[in-house]
Amino acid sequence: MNKYFWITEDPIDLNDVYEKVVRSQAGAVSTFTGIVREFTHGKRTLFLEYQAYRSMAEKQLAKIGEEIDERWKDTQVAIVHRIGRLEISEIAVAIAVSTPHREDSFAACRYAIERIKEMVPIWKKEHWEDGSVWIGDQQEKISYKDKVPPLEEMNDD
Amino acid sequence: MNKYFWITEDPIDLNDVYEKVVRSQAGAVSTFTGIVREFTHGKRTLFLEYQAYRSMAEKQLAKIGEEIDERWKDTQVAIVHRIGRLEISEIAVAIAVSTPHREDSFAACRYAIERIKEMVPIWKKEHWEDGSVWIGDQQEKISYKDKVPPLEEMNDD
């Protein structure tokens, strides 16, 4: 697997992205993983379902890598997002950024997850005990139905 | 191994710390790894040697965990630091922090590495082609000999 930005149906191991960014010029690697949380405002999530516009999502992830490359010096970035059904504590997204020094690895990793939540065509469907709903509009705080918990919580994974 | 804060002679796998902090209340995991960089200001590092005041270092790492616990809500932290001889790209330190939401995981992970560099009794010896030296005084930017490269570079791993 030579891709640095990809979508997968398979369980993600953090080392999948970590190992892609390790290199002799790097002194620091920051990673971020978004994992499936069981409770949000006391409401139990049974599992999540992710869908992607796969080809475009991979392009958009690569674009985030390019943006990082423009903003910080000498970075290496890898990002994978999973789709399909995810159980509690499984990894939905994993990001790894290596840089010569630690300041940049933190900043670029943070940047990557914020951009993913803005511009990558991937959607999450929450499955609760009493129903399910596609979550949307993280920027505008609007969802498709009324029965979802407050979105400022839901979006901040 | 039930420890969350420990010193080891063995190679570190990022999953060693990652797996300790995954839990159903968490939606975000940030990790940081400091790895051995080959070149600093064009000077080649052959390998590094780390020494620790082991029992105290483990206590200080645990203290950082307590500090994080006081500053951020509902965190789980694991930190491992390696000692002995480390080759290029091997992991010297790995930190993992899980929180319900991503903002806190980034902030607490960053806090942990800064505190490690301030208060944990661990020392690094750089081995170059033309000599070796114990690196010290990251705060005051003073080293024990003159022939080391500028410390603002060396310290910012």
Place this chain on the structure above:
Amino acid sequence: MIEVLFFAGLQEAVGESKITVEDKNITVKQLKEKLLKTYELPHINQAMIAINEEYATDDTMIENGDTVAFIPPVSGG
């Protein structure tokens, strides 16, 4: 001919992930209006549009053979 893709809530509302529209040289806005005559498309105006996997705007012209995707507000990560 234009290929139109739907995702997430829009996909469930339409009941299809993909349809084809026998049209060309219309704007995104015109395509939306046309689709709304046939389908219930909840919150369609919150959706972003991608043409051939690049984000586009309401007045972008759609060519024959293009793939148009309706991108509801994303929720990955």
Place this chain on the structure above:
Amino acid sequence: MIEVLFFAGLQEAVGESKITVEDKNITVKQLKEKLLKTYELPHINQAMIAINEEYATDDTMIENGDTVAFIPPVSGG
């Protein structure tokens, strides 16, 4: 009896990682002065002191059986 630990550059200067000093009820400062009569301790004043694994100051009293560690500026991470 006091156990004294050295690390990193100090350890190499002293040639030992651990020595014992036949003393008690002296301050950290007094211990330093005593050691400087026997050993070359480069940059000893940049070192922090830990007594029984807790950071201490120059005027902290050292008791019989204590372990005192000289902690040169740290460089972990």
